[in-house]
Amino acid sequence: MNKENLDRRGFLKRLGLGVSAAGLTMAGCGSSGKKLVGAETSNILDEEGEMTYRINPHTGDKVSILGYGCMRWPFKEAKEGEEEEIDQEAVNRLVDYAIEHGVNYFDTSPAYCRGKSETATGIALSRHPRDKYFIATKLSNFSPKTWSREESLKMYHNSFKKLQVDYIDYLLLHGVGMGSDAMEEFRNRYVDNGVLDFLLKEREEGRIRNLGFSYHGDIKVFDYLLENNDKYNWDFVQIQHNYLDWNHAKDTNKRNTDSEYLYTELEKRNIPAVIMEPLLGGRLSNVPDHLMARLKEQEPEKSVASWAFRYAGTFPNILTVLSGMTFMEHLEDNVSTYSPLKPLTDEEIKFLYDTADLMVQYPTIACNDCKYCMPCPYGIDIPAILLHYNKCVNQGNIPQNSRHPDYAKARRAFLIGYDRSVPKLRQASHCIGCGQCVPHCPQNIKIPDRLHAIDAFVEKVKQNKEELA
16 A cells, blocks of 8 residues: 555545554444444444544554643743742643543653653552553653763653653654754664664563654655564554645645655554644644634534544544643543544545645644744743744734735734733744754744744834735
């Protein structure tokens, strides 16, 4: 199976079968009400209203289709001069609700929440029996100062301490494919220092139950790791996948490939996919107003976000779909969407692809609010700036020129919203173009260029220049 041989009609037909060549099994009911049964595995039967699960064909793990991404835990409001701390009580409540409603896959990293996610996640999960959840964490040795074997293994062992576990269910090489010379960086981080060989040995000895990698950016690294799957025997791979990136990743993210290629390459090798960014950092739940109306017209009682989650869950070779749920209402909505999953029909999938074709006409920036670019050495709040710009694009509040009838309204909304979203000392005007943020961006955004363009636009809007676009 490859992209050249797989036409759109054939793919939609294959999705409609609800059967995976990889042997992943879906629990719950399809859109027709019929239970979906894997080709050579017995199905898990769930009652109506219960979470849908997939079976990992390598280990037999019964994994909830909704996975909890722990990169956006809620923080307490900090007093002036004090560092923000994670709201542990809120995290505990979220984890308790998730486990109570069938979520059992929790994904974290030493890099998340400014290094505090693993500790908070470990505290919350340790209050539950160990067999009630799977922990996924990463070897996030991004910085060259952590590339040595000593520093990398120190990070690895610290994860066990922070998570309060003696084995890790799913361990990932984090951010594979990032950097200006991604293959060289991969070798420095994992191969030349012997770290990957060490991790393979850890898997043999049971301290790692599943070993995989999260892919960002350079397709040469992705292809290399899959071509050498006989050597590494990847248990799973984490990819970015959503209905916009299926065809438009090259257009929106300037990436080397789209998620159709990534997904099909994994499927034909029987490697389960874990999905990140099903909402593109919220961009697929905060769509332009007329596209929101288009989605709501189809299912008025459902959230806009539920379309994206149903899309991701419909693919049979997907083990779990991660969502970084900061607020209880987001968790409740996603649990509802997947309890059980109602797979999309062929017509609904086409509807979403048509929606994506309309969406790419809007000049939003492909920021997913992952905060890998932070902290900025000059104090700039990069994600807040880019997200404010995207919000104004979606709401039609990007003033075009002073002759436009809605110019005054758009101008006011843009400027006031900018000052409210981003303190003046953290706005784009303070970017000196050092470029320190660029290699850390998994979306390959040329961040200084974007910040300078936004700053120039802001100045034109402030000065009421005749032409702004």
